[in-house]
Amino acid sequence: MPSTTSEPAFVRRAGVLHAEHVPLPAIVAAVGTPAYVYCAGTIRDRLARLEAAFASVPHRIHFAMKANSNLAILRLLQELGAGVDIVSGGELFRAREAGFAGRDVVFSGVGKTVREIEQALDAQVLLINVESEAELVTIDAVAGRLGTVAPIAIRVNPEVTVDTPHAYIKTGEKGQKFGIPRDDVARLVSLVRELPHVELRGLGMHLGSQIGNADPMRDALPRLLAAIAAARAEGHAIAYMDVGGGLAVPYHAEEPEADIADYAGVVLAAARETGLTLLLEPGRFLVAEAGALVTEVLYRKHAAGKDFIVTDAGMNDLVRPALYQAYHRIEAVESAAGTIVADLVGPICESGDFFAKDRELPDVGAGALLAVQTAGAYGYTMSSNYNSRPRPAEVLVDGDRFAVITERERLEDLVRLERAHLQWRTA
Numbered sequence: 467m468p469s470t471t472s473e474p475a476f477v478r479r480a481g482v483l484h485a486e487h488v489p490l491p492a493i494v495a496a497v498g499t500p501a502y503v504y505c506a507g508t509i510r511d512r513l514a515r516l517e518a519a520f521a522s523v524p525h526r527i528h529f530a531m532k533a534n535s536n537l538a539i540l541r542l543l544q545e546l547g548a549g550v551d552i553v554s555g556g557e558l559f560r561a562r563e564a565g566f567a568g569r570d571v572v573f574s575g576v577g578k579t580v581r582e583i584e585q586a587l588d589a590q591v592l593l594i595n596v597e598s599e600a601e602l603v604t605i606d607a608v609a610g611r612l613g614t615v616a617p618i619a620i621r622v623n624p625e626v627t628v629d630t631p632h633a634y635i636k637t638g639e640k641g642q643k644f645g646i647p648r649d650d651v652a653r654l655v656s657l658v659r660e661l662p663h664v665e666l667r668g669l670g671m672h673l674g675s676q677i678g679n680a681d682p683m684r685d686a687l688p689r690l691l692a693a694i695a696a697a698r699a700e701g702h703a704i705a706y707m708d709v710g711g712g713l714a715v716p717y718h719a720e721e722p723e724a725d726i727a728d729y730a731g732v733v734l735a736a737a738r739e740t741g742l743t744l745l746l747e748p749g750r751f752l753v754a755e756a757g758a759l760v761t762e763v764l765y766r767k768h769a770a771g772k773d774f775i776v777t778d779a780g781m782n783d784l785v786r787p788a789l790y791q792a793y794h795r796i797e798a799v800e801s802a803a804g805t806i807v808a809d810l811v812g813p814i815c816e817s818g819d820f821f822a823k824d825r826e827l828p829d830v831g832a833g834a835l836l837a838v839q840t841a842g843a844y845g846y847t848m849s850s851n852y853n854s855r856p857r858p859a860e861v862l863v864d865g866d867r868f869a870v871i872t873e874r875e876r877l878e879d880l881v882r883l884e885r886a887h888l889q890w891r892t893a
């Protein structure tokens with residue numbers, strides 16, 4: 467039975483951490499560690515919550531697949547009726563493989579190549595979100611060459627203050643590379659009228675990621691609405707208003723569940739005022755809490771008065787702590803007797819390779835399994851082969867069943883694209 471559950475994805479039964487109804491040690495016995503484990507029921511639940519929150523207006527939820535672009539996860543969301551927000555030709559390819567049609571796709575991103583624009587037009591995507599004048603002109607030229615008209619949206623940078631846990635995940639503030647500065651929008655809207663191969667169908671914005679309250683949205687929406695009104699006044703047939711993604715999820719145990727009612731209230735009021743179809747681009751909200759990175763403890767180490775727990779997962783598998791000083795909850799898969807203040811570190815030759823610093827952790831030794839929680843978003847998609855480490859396996863759990871959705875990379879995969887015999891050429 468497919469599960470939809472508002473229960474936490476990972477629950478402890480008889481001392482053992484389960485993903486839905488599957489004990490994590492059983493998954494590890496089948497696929498080894500490190501492994502990403504995702505719970506389908508939680509993904510279904512989060513999508514259902516968003517659908518319910520926005521049910522009163524015409525809307526479409528476009529999953530920002532940069533958060534988790536595994537084909538099985540995409541298929542799950544596709545079957546539930548979601549669309550996708552993509553940022554590259556590679557994501558478009560994955561989306562198509564997963565069964566999304568062009569009309570299910572909005573194409574964001576600040577640096578689309580001519581090839582990517584061609585691919586998007588070929589696929590007949592719903593909207594290409596324009597992020598600069600130069601890009602607008604390029605899209606017009608490419609569409610002209612292909613004998614078509616590109617449906618576009620202008621991404622407005624509303625230039626509001628955004629409070630995110632790390633500067634690298636802000637986007638809607640002044641001076642960011644993203645979007646068209648709000649003072650420039652009117653000029654671009656007028657320019658569209660002079661370009662025969664683009665049609666302005668929407669206006670949008672994306673304020674940042676892991677935004678914990680509706681204040682930035684409250685500040686930004688009037689600016690988006692003003693841009694929409696101006697575009698309509700110029701005769702553009704605007705059909706869509708895109709408010710981007712950014713909904714926060716709790717990473718700390720004591721944090722409450724994300725409350726989307728406030729956010730939805732603010733957005734719904736604006737959507738009603740315009741009468742437009744509302745587009746949302748949540749990434750993290752749909753998948754973060756559904757996933758954990760399961761790792762095995764390799765060693766305990768005591769050095770310079772400190773305790774270290776060394777795991778077989780590293781920053782190449784989950785880079786968020788190293789890159790954003792991000793906090794991820796750590797749980798012992800089999801209940802530990804006590805706790806110890808220690809650093810939880812990976813095997814990689816970098817000081818930044820840690821999952822927790824000076825934190826109270828389960829007092830576990832070699833061979834124990836740990837779950838790094840809330841790793842379903844921006845985990846595997848940001849992983850790398852650094853230190854020539856094959857990427858981990860990914861597993862999807864649904865009720866009492868589990869399936870491998872990505873095989874663990876093999877050593878041969880590491881060198882598959884490298885040439886043993888070089889074919890030297892001269893210019």
Ligand code: LLP
Pocket residue numbers: 530533551574575635672674675676710711712713747748749750751786790843844
């Ligand atoms: N739409 C656009 C145009 C975006 O750039 C993003 C995220 C989203 C939607 C989805 O945002 P979300 O709902 O997931 O917050 N790697 C970082 C997050 C980077 C987000 C980039 N853009 C992290 O691990 O926290």
